[in-house]
Amino acid sequence: MSSANQQPVIIVGGGPVGLVTAIAMQQQGLPVKVLEAKKQGASHQDKRALALSFGSRNILEKLGVWAAIEAKATAINTIHVSQRGSMGRTKLEAEEHDLPALGYVVAYGTLMQALDGAIDAKNIIDQAPVSAVRQDLGQAEVDFTSADELTSLVSPLVIIAEGGRSLANVPGLQRDAKAYGHDALVSKVSCERSHDHIAYERFTQTGPMALLPNGKRDFSLVWTGEQSSIDHLLTLDDATFLTELHTAFGDRVGRFLSVQKRLSFPLLKSQLTSNNTPHVVVIGNSAQTMHPVAGQGFNVGLRDADALVGQLATSMPAEWGSQAMLEAYAATRKRDTKGGLLFTDFLVNTFSNDVIGLSGLRSTGLGLLDVFQPAKNFLVNKMSYGK
Ligand SMILES: Cc1cc2nc3c(=O)[nH]c(=O)nc-3n(C[C@H](O)[C@H](O)[C@H](O)COP(=O)(O)OP(=O)(O)OC[C@H]3O[C@@H](n4cnc5c(N)ncnc54)[C@H](O)[C@@H]3O)c2cc1C
Incomplete structure (x- = not known):
């Protein structure tokens, strides 16, 4: 047939x-x-805000819809990974991997419209x-x-x-299906410094957080943690919230200036x-x-x-x-x-817990990763193409 x-x-x-x-x-x-x-x-x-990998861009390009999305997408050229309370950090750069970008931040609505x-x-x-x-x-x-x-x-x-x-x-x-026991708070924030197309991934003892460049200057924020601490963050007035964010995130993008509506949702692992x-x-x-x-x-x-x-x-x-x-x-x-x-x-398990003694190892791990190119290649391939 x-x-x-x-x-x-x-x-x-x-x-x-x-x-x-x-x-x-x-x-x-x-x-x-x-x-x-x-x-x-x-x-x-x-x-x-959805973070599209470079491999996802290729899929959308094949379908002929990427052109309609690209103008409203923000390229991620660098991913900066750090841990609160430790000196270790690593940076993944698109250029080092011969990619025009490591990924893109796109609004769900923009993608759906295309x-x-x-x-x-x-x-x-x-x-x-x-x-x-x-x-x-x-x-x-x-x-x-x-x-x-x-x-x-x-x-x-x-x-x-x-x-x-x-x-x-x-x-x-x-x-x-199992609940991670954590919620994610999502919002958009502006800060003193421009984002320079850098996405920040920061591990804290209470859960990972990410700032994704979105638009000319703003960042999309994803802040994960136990439900009670996320609920607490939702109740704060904007000024207090921005101060708490600064304390958790550190000084890399300067002071946080404004925050849009904050929403949260529970994190599930299911397969x-x-x-x-x-x-x-x-x-x-x-x-x-x-x-x-x-x-x-x-x-x-x-x-x-x-x-x-x-x-x-x-x-x-x-x-x-x-x-x-x-x-x-x-x-x-x-x-x-x-x-x-x-x-x-x-x-989640390695970088976001407060088991005594792990902190130094994590710091060393991030520092080593920064100079160990095969491990960086592995990370970029995994995030870009799932390989
Ligand atoms: C509240 C929430 C917030 C999120 N925020 C983020 C974020 O900030 N960043 C991020 O990267 N990811 C986020 N995610 C995850 C992200 O949205 C998903 O990875 C992505 O949407 C998955 O795409 P999908 O097409 O599989 O499912 P969906 O986007 O959920 O699409 C499913 C579609 O099926 C339709 N549908 C549902 N039931 C039926 C039915 N019975 N009959 C017919 N149609 C049906 C729905 O209307 C919908 O259009 C969030 C998820 C949730 C639930």
Whole structure:
């Protein structure tokens, strides 16, 4: 059967990962239908700052959407890693790795606007929340509501990319989820010195924090810590908050001058424990979530999308959704996903605790890393391409 008369692959969730998958399929002439709960355009004002790796930029470039994003993205040319209370520090520089940038900071809404502009209207149904996914006689079936009517569609393959917060009891979707016990506070801050395209990653005894260059002068702040301490930071007036930030972050960017609205969300680590059900595959945040310390989670999700479309494009349509095809896909993703989770856990556990004696080692570690080029190459490859 040619792909032209094949039932379309259904994607549940038209967030960034679902849409990247759909646009890549569309580009290859593969039949696809996205079911998205929200109205298209509803997230275009979402200012959440995503850190895109250089590898993610390559994926977006391949889809022809990077040009629309680039003008509103802020390049990260240097990553500066330090630890509160120690002299050790290391710097990763794009130039040293022959890259035009180590990554980019982009608002979720900017990315969504570019992706919504690229998806063919016939390939997406918006305001169509999916309520159930099940397997049925060699295919999968999806129930969704559209214009107040409950409708069902069948497909050889249902790709679940709904972010991990709405569907339960789906075949193949068994997750091992644990709370890190930490929350992340996110906001935008301005400070005395210009950012010079440097992203700062700082480990403190209570949790890691990051300042990501965003726009001409501002930084996006991600400050993680125990829920009670993040709750406390949310209650402070702006001036006191900025003083606390200065104390925790140090003097590298001068005094902090202003802070925008502060929001927080709980940090979860979750991964699939079983994903061997034919006709259903889970990708993006729905498949794994990790601590934001190394900016890995979202980029791992885009690589899921890229690899899955590669698998579909090189399989016969009759094989779509088969156990063999999905196992082949899972094999290509295992190392990246596991590596991302382990790498993230390593950073959180090693650099953000107050075990006596570790501090000196960490300081030495960061100092050594600064002069040990193979280790820096490993870090840049891991963060850029998941390798
Ligand atoms: C509150 C919050 C704040 C965050 N802040 C940051 C941040 O500051 N920086 C950062 O790098 N990362 C942040 N993240 C993580 C980041 O948003 C994710 O890595 C990224 O959005 C994952 O993309 P995705 O496409 O897999 O999922 P999502 O972006 O969650 O997209 C899922 C899509 O599926 C749709 N959907 C959900 N359920 C259904 C359903 N049943 N039927 C149909 N459609 C459905 C949703 O409407 C949505 O459009 C944050 C996450 C959360 C939850």
